Amino acid sequence: MAKSNGENGPRAAAAGESLSGTRESLAQGPDAATTDELSSLGSDSEANGFAERRIDKFGFIVGSQGAEGALEEVPLEVLRQRESKWLDMLNNWDKWMAKKHKKIRLRCQKGIPPSLRGRAWQYLSGGKVKLQQNPGKFDDLDMSPGDPKWLDVIERDLHRQFPFHEMFVSRGGHGQQDLFRVLKAYTLYRPEEGYCQAQAPIAAVLLMHMPAEQAFWCLVQICEKYLPGYYSEKLEAIQLDGEILFSLLQKVSPVAHKHLSRQKIDPLLYMTEWFMCAFSRTLPWSSVLRVWDMFFCEGVKIIFRVGLVLLKHALGSPEKVKACQGQYETIERLRSLSPKIMQEAFLVQEVVELPVTERQIEREHLIQLRRWQETRGELQCCSPPRLHGAKAILDAEPGPRPALQPSPSIRLPPDVPLPGSKAKPKPPKQAQKEQRKQTKARGQLEKPPAPNQAMVVAAAGDACPPQHVPPKDSGPQDSAPQDLAPQVSAHHCSQESLTSQESEDTYL
Secondary structure (H helix, E strand, O other): OOEOOHHHOOOOOOOOOOOOOOOHHHHOOOHHHHHOOOOOOOOHHHHHHHHOOOEOOOOEEOOOOOOOOOOOOOOHHHHHHHHHHHHHHHHOHHHHHHHOHHHHHHHHHHOOOHHHHHHHHHHHHOHHHHHHHOOOHHHHHHHOOOOHHHHHHHHHHHOOOOOOEOOOOOOOOHHHHHHHHHHHHHHHHOOOOOOEOOHHHHHHHHHOOOOHHHHHHHHHHHHHHHOOOOOOOOOHHHHHHHHHHHHHHHHHOHHHHHHHHHHOOOOHHHHHHHHHOOOOOOOOHHHHHHHHHHHHHHOOHHHHHHHHHHHHHHHOOHHHHHOOOOHHHHHHHHHOOOHHHHOHHHHHHHHHHOOOOHHHHHHHHHHHHHHHHHHHOOOOOOOOOOOOOHHHHHHOOOOOOOOOOOOOOOEOOOOOOOOOOOOOOOOOHHHHHHHHHHHHHHOOOOOOOOOOOOOOEEOOOOEOOOOOOOOOOOOHHHHHHHHHHHHHHHHHHHHHHHHHOOOOOOOO
């Protein structure tokens, strides 16, 4: 996967030529795109025709290349239990990361619930923190015109990204527009890197699970923390990782390593798209999502493990090697992998059990870097050090930062207990103590709030504080307004909470 230049690279805009690559121009659909075998379905009429077809649970048109047949379904009760556990982790993320990171890793290996996957990816990658640290940054980049040398090549790549997914099936649709926005924003955020074609499928997968702004910051984390240097102009980082993969293969599968050595097949010929696109264009979609769940938690070692498992089972026995007598046959075998070894349950189990650690990868990295410097000189791309997963990214955050506090997305009416609880909500004891102190200071005698006082309870555990209830007067004329006061106050609190609190950014 080469950097976008030359044949597929940017073409200079002529003097006086209108700037291409705006969101408005995406809806026009140039005729040149129809000649590409990977072009999108294009016209609105075609898109409307596909709307009548069935869509699988991942958003792919049933019967297309991206859609899958029989899938391993998680029982509904198990899925609900996992959702409950993940909600607890996400609502107390810093505490879990500090004390129970191994538990998070195990749950990522089991698979993140689909309803929470986008939110979990943001927390694992640190994209949520980056968004909080840079409020309004994406909007500023989005409103900027962009560098003309990248806009045209980005636009020409849009229709190639998952053309049979409902988000990207129509040219100029919301999916392609958001993809253009994210990729253009990154070229402005990192102008020294610009745009690489392999970034497009990465951003497209993120957009399937979260809005454009969150997808942008997750893309930034992938490019800077998980896979630094992968998308630079010389692709030096991916070349180094190719040598690391080949060296690790000697320990994992000596038969496959010997065969590839004898055929003199450079690792770049088979692993470039695997690594740069994080297997999003290689594996069945259910397997892609499971690999990404582990990748965001544990880092690039998951990418290495997946590559090693595929090589081991494709070329790891004498019988399989005999069927690949030449370079062409070997490359074809790696390009058309057996569905069995890519099947979700089999692949995940093999990846989890493969004994390849961060320490081995870093040790091999130093060896290959030394060899590179001896034969080719110093690296031209000075990329930041690679961080192995969510824990390393969190620990590398400079200085203190505010804890991640999710905003509740569900609020219940007054006097309604939380789901699963039998007792009615009671006013907090701390609030009662504070009210008693205030009344003593004013010299007034006032009873504590009644247990059935209206409260607004949030699904995430937040509650509006109990409202002050004025003392009853003996006069009959004041009884009606006094009875109405708690209701009005509670209603006001509920209205305020619904309008001023932003909903959580879970993207379903």
